[in-house]
Amino acid sequence: MSSNNVWSRGDIDLNIKLLREIRNADGQALSAGRVPGSSVVHKFGANLLVPTTFTPVTRGGIYPMVQVAGATTLRVKAGGNAADTAAGAGAREITIQGLSPTGVEIFESVITAGASASTSTTATFIRVYRAWVSASGTYASTAGGSHVADIVIEDTAGTQDWATIPLNGFGMAQTTIAAYTVPLGKTAYMRSWLLQVDSNKAVDFIFYVRENILEAAAPFSGYRVKFGAFGVADNISVKPHTPAGPFPALTDLVWMAKVGATTGIAAADFELVLEDAV
Numbered sequence: 001m002s003s004n005n006v007w008s009r010g011d012i013d014l015n016i017k018l019l020r021e022i023r024n025a026d027g028q029a030l031s032a033g034r035v036p037g038s039s040v041v042h043k044f045g046a047n048l049l050v051p052t053t054f055t056p057v058t059r060g061g062i063y064p065m066v067q068v069a070g071a072t073t074l075r076v077k078a079g080g081n082a083a084d085t086a087a088g089a090g091a092r093e094i095t096i097q098g099l100s101p102t103g104v105e106i107f108e109s110v111i112t113a114g115a116s117a118s119t120s121t122t123a124t125f126i127r128v129y130r131a132w133v134s135a136s137g138t139y140a141s142t143a144g145g146s147h148v149a150d151i152v153i154e155d156t157a158g159t160q161d162w163a164t165i166p167l168n169g170f171g172m173a174q175t176t177i178a179a180y181t182v183p184l185g186k187t188a189y190m191r192s193w194l195l196q197v198d199s200n201k202a203v204d205f206i207f208y209v210r211e212n213i214l215e216a217a218a219p220f221s222g223y224r225v226k227f228g229a230f231g232v233a234d235n236i237s238v239k240p241h242t243p244a245g246p247f248p249a250l251t252d253l254v255w256m257a258k259v260g261a262t263t264g265i266a267a268a269d270f271e272l273v274l275e276d277a278v
Helices: 009-023 027-031
Strands: 038-050 074-076 091-099 105-111 127-136 151-155 161-165 179-181 186-197 203-210 223-232 236-238 244-247 252-259 264-276
Touching: 038 179, 038 252, 074 105, 091 151, 091 161, 127 151, 127 161, 127 179, 186 203, 186 223, 186 252, 203 264, 252 264
Parallel strands: none
Antiparallel strands: 038 264, 074 151, 091 105, 091 127, 151 161, 179 252, 186 236, 186 244, 186 264, 203 223, 203 252
């Protein structure tokens, strides 16, 4: 505090930081949104066909990381089930969450069109880290889910798949993407992670980080390994005393995995705390 008893900006920022550190110890307060400037992000993903080269832990092993110049509108890909349509018994609407070309987090919903491609989003995306069934023609229960077939998100040109909402025999109604990109104005800390594998196949996991995703020309920031777990043959749960990070705004956080031969199964689950930049 300054000599005239007036709080300086530095004093205010320091006290906000200390308040967050105290309150962040209470996970329930974080989840309930009672910690000003802080929030929780829970991400999980799985790849049922992990190859012998490092691949994102996502359905199909995809997580497009396009530059700003490659920003694109998105849609639901053609080839789905006729029941997943605007007035059908399955998925009627899909909401897509990711980043705009400025790095701001955006959401947009599109109406499904059965076996045809949906209309495209109006917004353009450079990242998609979550999509889900936000409206369904079925009151989902233990007897049946909210959609009837896999739902694939693609670019409007139809040249690249971006994410899949898998059916898995029941209807997951949510993408499984073990990756995230920190939005503009936020800083992320990873509080915990869980790695799971098929017990018959050892898996190598690596956690990759890429900062400054809006860079448009070389030299670019490196795609760096922060840590890994190798030859994993059983589940691993990690809750460090101090969280991993900080990971600044506009940073990709991607779990990747590979097996030694043929293919295997890998899943990763992790929890982030986001703080507003001060």
